[in-house]
Amino acid sequence: MIAFILRRLVQSVIVMLTVALVAFSLFRFVGDPIASMVGQETTLAERAELREALGLNDPFIVQFWSFVARAATGDFGISYRLQQPVMELILSRLPATLELALVSGILAFLFGVGFGVYTALRRGNWLSGSIMTISLIGVSLPTFLIGVLLIWVFAVELQWLPSFGRGDTVYIGDWWRTGLLTESGRASLILPAITLGLYQMTLIMRLVRAEMLEVLRTDYIKFARARGLSNRAVHFGHALKNTLVPVITITGLQMGSIIAFSIITETVFQWPGVGALFIRSVQFVDVPVMAAYLMLIALVFVVINLVVDLLYYAVDPRLRVDRANARH
Amino acid sequence: MPEPLLSVRDLVVEFPTRRGVLRALDKVSFDIAEGEVLGMVGESGAGKSLTGAAIIGLLEPPGRIAGGEIWLRGERIDNLAREKMRRIRGRRIGMVFQDPLTSLNPLYTVAEQLTETIRTHIDVSEKEARKRAIALLDRVGIPAASRRIDDYPHHFSGGMRQRVVIALALAAEPELVIADEPTTALDVSVQAQIIDVLKEICAERGASVMLITHDMGVIAETADRVAVLYAGRLAEIGPVRDVIQAAEHPYTVGLMGSIPTLTQTADRLTQIPGAMPRLNAIPTGCAFNPRCTRVMDRCRIDRPELAARPGGRQVSCWLYDTAMEAADG
Numbered sequence: 001m002i003a004f005i006l007r008r009l010v011q012s013v014i015v016m017l018t019v020a021l022v023a024f025s026l027f028r029f030v031g032d033p034i035a036s037m038v039g040q041e042t043t044l045a046e047r048a049e050l051r052e053a054l055g056l057n058d059p060f061i062v063q064f065w066s067f068v069a070r071a072a073t074g075d076f077g078i079s080y081r082l083q084q085p086v087m088e089l090i091l092s093r094l095p096a097t098l099e100l101a102l103v104s105g106i107l108a109f110l111f112g113v114g115f116g117v118y119t120a121l122r123r124g125n126w127l128s129g130s131i132m133t134i135s136l137i138g139v140s141l142p143t144f145l146i147g148v149l150l151i152w153v154f155a156v157e158l159q160w161l162p163s164f165g166r167g168d169t170v171y172i173g174d175w176w177r178t179g180l181l182t183e184s185g186r187a188s189l190i191l192p193a194i195t196l197g198l199y200q201m202t203l204i205m206r207l208v209r210a211e212m213l214e215v216l217r218t219d220y221i222k223f224a225r226a227r228g229l230s231n232r233a234v235h236f237g238h239a240l241k242n243t244l245v246p247v248i249t250i251t252g253l254q255m256g257s258i259i260a261f262s263i264i265t266e267t268v269f270q271w272p273g274v275g276a277l278f279i280r281s282v283q284f285v286d287v288p289v290m291a292a293y294l295m296l297i298a299l300v301f302v303v304i305n306l307v308v309d310l311l312y313y314a315v316d317p318r319l320r321v322d323r324a325n326a327r328h
Numbered sequence: 329m330p331e332p333l334l335s336v337r338d339l340v341v342e343f344p345t346r347r348g349v350l351r352a353l354d355k356v357s358f359d360i361a362e363g364e365v366l367g368m369v370g371e372s373g374a375g376k377s378l379t380g381a382a383i384i385g386l387l388e389p390p391g392r393i394a395g396g397e398i399w400l401r402g403e404r405i406d407n408l409a410r411e412k413m414r415r416i417r418g419r420r421i422g423m424v425f426q427d428p429l430t431s432l433n434p435l436y437t438v439a440e441q442l443t444e445t446i447r448t449h450i451d452v453s454e455k456e457a458r459k460r461a462i463a464l465l466d467r468v469g470i471p472a473a474s475r476r477i478d479d480y481p482h483h484f485s486g487g488m489r490q491r492v493v494i495a496l497a498l499a500a501e502p503e504l505v506i507a508d509e510p511t512t513a514l515d516v517s518v519q520a521q522i523i524d525v526l527k528e529i530c531a532e533r534g535a536s537v538m539l540i541t542h543d544m545g546v547i548a549e550t551a552d553r554v555a556v557l558y559a560g561r562l563a564e565i566g567p568v569r570d571v572i573q574a575a576e577h578p579y580t581v582g583l584m585g586s587i588p589t590l591t592q593t594a595d596r597l598t599q600i601p602g603a604m605p606r607l608n609a610i611p612t613g614c615a616f617n618p619r620c621t622r623v624m625d626r627c628r629i630d631r632p633e634l635a636a637r638p639g640g641r642q643v644s645c646w647l648y649d650t651a652m653e654a655a656d657g
């Protein structure tokens with residue numbers, strides 16, 4: 001177990017370093033950092049001086065190392081565009097993105113599993129047929145189109161829900177601004193959460209359905225029935241648990257994609273999260289923010305991967321023993 | 329004659345397919361007496377497993393019972409409501425499947441699976457169920473049962489797992505146990521022990537057994553009577569010694585020719601030339617006629633029904649048609 005975690009940690013560090021290399025390269029190849037920092041009237045000599053002072057003339061490996069060392073402490077420098085520490089910017093916007101992603105993820109998981117199980121158990125009835133058809137549409141429509149459609153129907157036509165922004169927010173602790181505690185905050189969350197989670201929901205649903213059908217064909221399900229267990233025990237006690245083992249992995253990994261894909265949803269709904277921040281910084285070639293965002297997303301993926309592995313380990317007793325045996 | 333525990337009458341099982349209806353069991357009739365072990369043999373695809381599935385009410389759609397009746401101790405069970413039939417499964421009819429490696433849910437401990445089964449059918453506390461479960465495991469020969477019970481299935485070897493499966497099938501003390509090739513997937517060295525355990529416990533409890541197998545040796549040692557199935561039809565059924573030593577149906581005669589003796593190693597039940605017909609190409613008349621060495625004209629036209637023979641045996645073959653024998657004699 002310990003060895004397993006250690007191995008995964010080492011892998012994670014390697015991944016993070018690789019991403020750091022890419023992020024660092026942005027500084028060198030996307031725009032000229034000096035040009036972004038100084039005004040028009042700065043002389044060439046002054047620029048050279050600044051270049052030297054910032055260490056931009058040091059060997060590549062030295063620069064990279066100091067980038068990594070500073071990044072590890074959360075220091076990504078100052079935003080070119082907003083003249084504010086990048087980390088501060090990101091932290092102030094992170095709660096919005098995380099709340100959106102978490103709510104979408106939970107919705108996607110709950111509805112995905114629910115619909116998946118239903119369509120697997122009730123194969124052939126009209127409702128599961130319709131769910132399957134609608135889910136096909138959900139998969140094939142691009143996210144921004146879904147967002148725009150939802151806005152049009154629920155915000156413009158029906159006027160039930162706000163079409164942009166986070167609504168009212170309040171602080172939890174020093175810096176976490178939440179929309180979950182106010183009514184307008186929750187109302188504002190609904191449409192973006194659906195938009196962001198719909199695709200993942202259909203993926204999970206299709207996965208659960210396929211997996212469940214597979215499990216229902218296994219011998220241990222037949223044997224469970226032959227022992228006279230109730231349908232409920234067979235379906236939810238035995239079949240669902242086995243179905244969820246692989247589903248947990250995929251869902252967990254999708255949390256990463258949800259956070260990454262929130263860029264589009266945040267843009268459509270003008271959601272003040274890190275995704276929207278990233279889009280703005282791309283427009284302005286605000287390299288420090290871009291680099292920090294890249295690293296953040298990578299970190300999210302790495303952490304989620306790690307958590308999913310541990311979860312998997314906790315759910316499936318077969319893994320636990322094999323590892324234990326392997327050590328002796 | 330006392331009422332049989334199980335009585336199957338003219339059972340027909342069909343699979344509706346796009347190209348017509350396949351009849352997989354065709355008028356199968358037999359009884360199993362209280363405490364009796366009935367062996368069921370036949371080539372692969374003869375319909376042995378389907379017979380078991382039909383009895384316990386677990387035919388997989390589109391398969392369905394299209395005719396006949398199944399009676400359990402005087403109660404008709406083939407047309408019961410689903411919930412009623414569920415209460416019979418496990419409680420009155422237990423089932424052991426072929427592959428112990430896949431019969432157990434890998435995510436639950438043996439204790440969880442056993443107590444769940446016990447408490448589904450018998451109104452006892454969790455603690456009492458666990459006590460019973462341990463006693464049961466001990467009885468089927470799991471060493472250190474009170475400790476091993478909390479292990480997961482993958483901690484057990486194949487033979488031990490099949491013991492667990494037997495414990496599960498017997499957990500709610502069924503009157504009838506259907507064992508579908510319970511040892512085929514096991515190592516040869518443990519097969520005999522598993523059969524012994526199954527037979528002993530059922531004998532102790534007075535439970536009847538329907539033992540499906542390819543192994544005539546097992547039948548000879550274990551069963552009281554044996555039923556021979558061919559292409560979904562019963563060829564012959566009778567006391568095990570009579571059928572083995574003096575088979576009457578030409579198919580059974582061929583089968584018995586393939587029983588391994590002590591000196592000669594085992595061969596499967598396929599020594600008769602030719603192959604069993606597919607369900608969509610069963611010949612008219614006697615299903616066995618293309619392979620039969622004693623085929624007569626009549627065999628190709630009329631189907632022989634299962635008819636009683638002396639000594640409690642029944643055979644479906646025109647050779648033993650009483651009218652004809654009378655005419656001959």
Ligand SMILES: Nc1ncnc2c1ncn2[C@@H]1O[C@H](COP(=O)(O)OP(=O)(O)OP(=O)(O)O)[C@@H](O)[C@H]1O
Pocket residue numbers: 343350352370371372373374375376377378379389390391607
């Ligand atoms: N879903 C199905 N559709 C059509 N035919 C089927 C279906 N399931 C089973 N059958 C047919 O029913 C027949 C009987 O099958 P069964 O499993 O009872 O055979 P068996 O005697 O148990 O054979 P084995 O020794 O291989 O286990 C076979 O010919 C099989 O092809």
Ligand code: SF4
Pocket residue numbers: 577578579614615616617618620621622623624627632644645646647
């Ligand atoms: S009925 Fe005819 S073909 Fe069938 S087994 Fe008897 S003799 Fe052979």
Ligand SMILES: [Mg+2]
Pocket residue numbers: 376377378508
């Ligand atoms: Mg079979």
